[in-house]
Amino acid sequence: MTNATNRLSSATPGSAVQKPSLGQKSWIPAILIGIALTFLGLALYIPAINVFYQAFHKGFGPFLHNLSEPNFQHAIRTTLLLAAIAVPLNTLFGLATAFALAHKRFPGRTLLLSIVDLPFAISPVVAGLMIVLLYGRNGWFGGWLQEHGIQIVFALPAMVLATAFVSMPFVAREVIPVLEEEGIDQEEAAHTLGANSWQTFWRVTVPNIRWGLLYGILLTNARAMGEFGAVSVVSGNIAGKTQSLPLFVEEAYKSYETEAAYSAAVLLALLAVVTLVMKEILERRTGASRRKVH
Amino acid sequence: MTVSSQRISRSVGDSTWKVFWHSIIHMPWTWRIMLGYLAFMLFLPTAAMLAGSATLGPAEFWRIATSPIALSTYDVTFTTSLIAALIDGVFGILIAWVLVRYNFPLKRFIDASIDLPFALPTAVAGLTLATVYSENGWIGSLFAPFGIKIAFTRLGVGVAMMFISLPFVVRTVQPVLMQMEKEIEEAAWSLGASSWQTFWRVLLPPLFPAILTGVALGFSRAVGEYGSTVIISSNTPFKDLIAPVLIFQRLEQYDYAGATVIGMVLLILSLLMLLVINFIQAWGKQYD
Numbered sequence: 053m054t055n056a057t058n059r060l061s062s063a064t065p066g067s068a069v070q071k072p073s074l075g076q077k078s079w080i081p082a083i084l085i086g087i088a089l090t091f092l093g094l095a096l097y098i099p100a101i102n103v104f105y106q107a108f109h110k111g112f113g114p115f116l117h118n119l120s121e122p123n124f125q126h127a128i129r130t131t132l133l134l135a136a137i138a139v140p141l142n143t144l145f146g147l148a149t150a151f152a153l154a155h156k157r158f159p160g161r162t163l164l165l166s167i168v169d170l171p172f173a174i175s176p177v178v179a180g181l182m183i184v185l186l187y188g189r190n191g192w193f194g195g196w197l198q199e200h201g202i203q204i205v206f207a208l209p210a211m212v213l214a215t216a217f218v219s220m221p222f223v224a225r226e227v228i229p230v231l232e233e234e235g236i237d238q239e240e241a242a243h244t245l246g247a248n249s250w251q252t253f254w255r256v257t258v259p260n261i262r263w264g265l266l267y268g269i270l271l272t273n274a275r276a277m278g279e280f281g282a283v284s285v286v287s288g289n290i291a292g293k294t295q296s297l298p299l300f301v302e303e304a305y306k307s308y309e310t311e312a313a314y315s316a317a318v319l320l321a322l323l324a325v326v327t328l329v330m331k332e333i334l335e336r337r338t339g340a341s342r343r344k345v346h
Numbered sequence: 347m348t349v350s351s352q353r354i355s356r357s358v359g360d361s362t363w364k365v366f367w368h369s370i371i372h373m374p375w376t377w378r379i380m381l382g383y384l385a386f387m388l389f390l391p392t393a394a395m396l397a398g399s400a401t402l403g404p405a406e407f408w409r410i411a412t413s414p415i416a417l418s419t420y421d422v423t424f425t426t427s428l429i430a431a432l433i434d435g436v437f438g439i440l441i442a443w444v445l446v447r448y449n450f451p452l453k454r455f456i457d458a459s460i461d462l463p464f465a466l467p468t469a470v471a472g473l474t475l476a477t478v479y480s481e482n483g484w485i486g487s488l489f490a491p492f493g494i495k496i497a498f499t500r501l502g503v504g505v506a507m508m509f510i511s512l513p514f515v516v517r518t519v520q521p522v523l524m525q526m527e528k529e530i531e532e533a534a535w536s537l538g539a540s541s542w543q544t545f546w547r548v549l550l551p552p553l554f555p556a557i558l559t560g561v562a563l564g565f566s567r568a569v570g571e572y573g574s575t576v577i578i579s580s581n582t583p584f585k586d587l588i589a590p591v592l593i594f595q596r597l598e599q600y601d602y603a604g605a606t607v608i609g610m611v612l613l614i615l616s617l618l619m620l621l622v623i624n625f626i627q628a629w630g631k632q633y634d
Contacts, residue, residue: 080541081448088444089456091437095509096462098484099474106477141383148379166620168380170388173616175570177590178609181597182391185398190602192394217387278467281572285594298469302577305473317470324465331465332458 100321106310107318118315123292127300127316133208134283134296135276138216142272146223147265153224154231165228171220179217180285183210206288211296214282219275226268230261267334274327278320395613398606410607419589420611426500426588427568430507431515435561438515439553445516446523460517463510468573475506476578498580503588506574511564518560522553555630559623566619570612 107115118124149168153161171179185191187204197204204210238260242252258265280298287294289303297316304313373381399407410416444450445457463471479486479496486496496502526549534548535541572590579586581595589608596605 081444084440085444085448085450088437088441092441092456092459094485095505095512096459099471099478099509100462100466102474102478102484103470106474145379145383148376148383152374152376152380166624167384167388170620173566173570173620175572175590175612175616177572177593178395178570178612178616179391181593181605181609182395184597185602185606186391186394188602192397213387217391220387274465278465278469280467280469281590284572285597298467298573301467301469301473302573305476305577310477313473317473320467320470324462324467324470327465328458328461331461 103314103317103321106314114311115315115318118312121312123295124300124312124316126292127295127297128319130208130211130295131277131297134211134215135273137212138219138276139269139272141216142220142276143223143265143269145220146225146227146268146272149224150227150231150261154228155236168224169221171217176214176218176279176281177285180214180282183213183217183282183286187213205286206290207294210286211283211294214286215276215279218279218282219272222271222275223265223268226264226271227261230264234260263334263338267331267338270327270330270334274323277323395606395609398602399610402603402607406603407607407610410604411611415583415587415592416589416608416611418584419587419592419608422500422503422586423569423589424615426504427507427511427565430504430568431511431561431565434508434511434515434564435557438512438560438564439519439557442516442519442523446520460513463513468510468571469577471509472506472574472577475509475574476502479505479578497578498586500579500586502578503575503586506578507568507571510571510574511568514564514567515557515560518556518563519553522556526552555626558626559630562619562623562626566616566623569619570616 153164153168184205187193187197187210189198189205191205193204204213238256239252242256243249247255278298279296280302283296284299284302287296287299289295289299291300291303295303297320301313301316301320304310304316402410441460445453445460476497478484479502480498481487481490481495483497489496494501496505531544531548534544539547570590572594575588576591576594579588579591581587581591589612593605593608593612596602596608
């Protein structure tokens with residue numbers, strides 16, 4: 053990947069242009085492509101290459117050394133655990149929401165769809181703040197929780213809540229359009245032919261929505277593993293205890309352990325690359341371009 | 347007359363209540379999961395924050411919300427986000443245009459890479475941008491001789507905001523551009539319009555709602571951004587301290603009232619932006 057990107061940013065793109073469209077002047081496309089690639093290079097590609105360069109420019113040694121640090125390993129386990137809890141919860145919610153809203157038309161449906169999307173509009177820090185105000189020491193449930201010795205804020209439960217909050221809408225968002233497009237004819241046919249609802253669900257509905265569903269789960273997982281703001285607010289960021297991988301990146305950087313920061317960052321960057329590759333594969337599977345804004 | 351209408355309205359009221367309770371009791375399980383999860387995850391936390399800010403009283407709320415440090419963080423957050431979103435707007439249109447209309451090597455790869463800021467965790471984005479745009483970084487060292495510092499200044503905050511908001515413009519403009527027919531441009535051309543006229547008079551008007559939506563989405567994402575901006579900023583008050591970081595600092599000092607008020611300002615702004623975006627999209631449908 054690094055090689056390909058390097059080659060790409062140094063290539064002169066003008067020669068490959070086939071169809072000049074805006075005007076007959078063939079130099080216009082070449083200049084436009086050049087400007088676009090320069091901007092992308094400065095804004096995306098050079099920073100992306102830098103992650104891999106910083107992590108590996110002294111070979112794999114420092115990376116493997118950092119990988120053996122207990123706090124680093126704990127951060128990896130925490131991140132995996134957060135995703136392992138938040139992703140299934142949000143998948144269940146997303147599927148229920150999609151089945152509840154896809155085929156029904158009623159007043160307030162648009163409002164409900166906007167409410168489901170709301171977590172994307174709320175700043176992650178504000179999301180974290182809400183959780184602290186609810187479960188923290190002076191929060192609504194703070195007194196009750198303290199009496200019963202249950203710790204939510206500055207512990208794993210609040211980190212799970214924050215992670216689930218910020219990645220909530222993805223599955224519903226991806227499955228609703230698929231269900232709307234499919235209609236309910238096939239389900240009705242299955243029913244008429246004597247299938248019960250469970251059989252219909254597993255044999256007809258799930259195969260129909262599987263790519264959209266996978267796409268939603270993929271995006272949920274990427275966000276859940278990468279979330280920083282909301283988790284940072286509620287976690288207390290205690291190394292070896294309530295530190296996820298993104299929090300480890302920031303703390304290592306702040307304490308001038310740049311090497312450790314980049315060792316963690318490169319793992320998260322690999323997650324991003326895998327996510328993008330799978331996204332591309334799923335988009336081709338679903339045929340039409342399903343690109344949209346998240 | 348009045349008696350009978352009262353009786354009618356009461357019986358209507360009774361039956362709507364009956365329908366309401368009936369629908370609650372016999373609600374499908376999908377609805378139960380959806381509403382239960384929304385109530386627990388979204389409504390309850392939002393209510394806690396609204397209640398928290400309500401106990402302060404309007405005078406106290408206003409005092410905290412308009413304190414000099416709060417005002418300076420709004421200035422840094424909103425102005426920088428707006429400039430970043432507008433720059434992304436210009437380059438986003440260009441990138442979408444190039445991807446839709448021209449062919450060049452590695453086009454598919456570049457198209458897919460536009461989503462990188464969505465997929466890359468923001469802490470990683472902040473880390474690498476802070477390195478690359480620092481005084482001795484790959485890009486920052488090009489600007490340093492001219493006395494321009496990027497990382498750990500407001501400029502760096504802007505760069506991070508541009509990074510995370512870029513896909514919003516490209517991905518909203520791209521599909522509209524794909525649907526537009528080339529014939530219209532070619533007609534404008536053959537009727538003697540210059541490429542500049544074709545761009546301003548023929549291409550831009552139908553794209554305009556999509557561009558506005560993309561810029562508005564990018565702006566509201568940049569306003570709420572924390573992970574990348576906190577790392578690339580020096581977080582100096584009145585210089586490059588942004589509102590989300592101020593919330594975080596207030597919480598660290600156990601100043602819950604301060605955090606809640608600034609949080610409410612951000613929440614209200616993001617709800618307003620949501621309304622604006624819905625309005626733009628409804629208005630843009632007229633072009634379809």
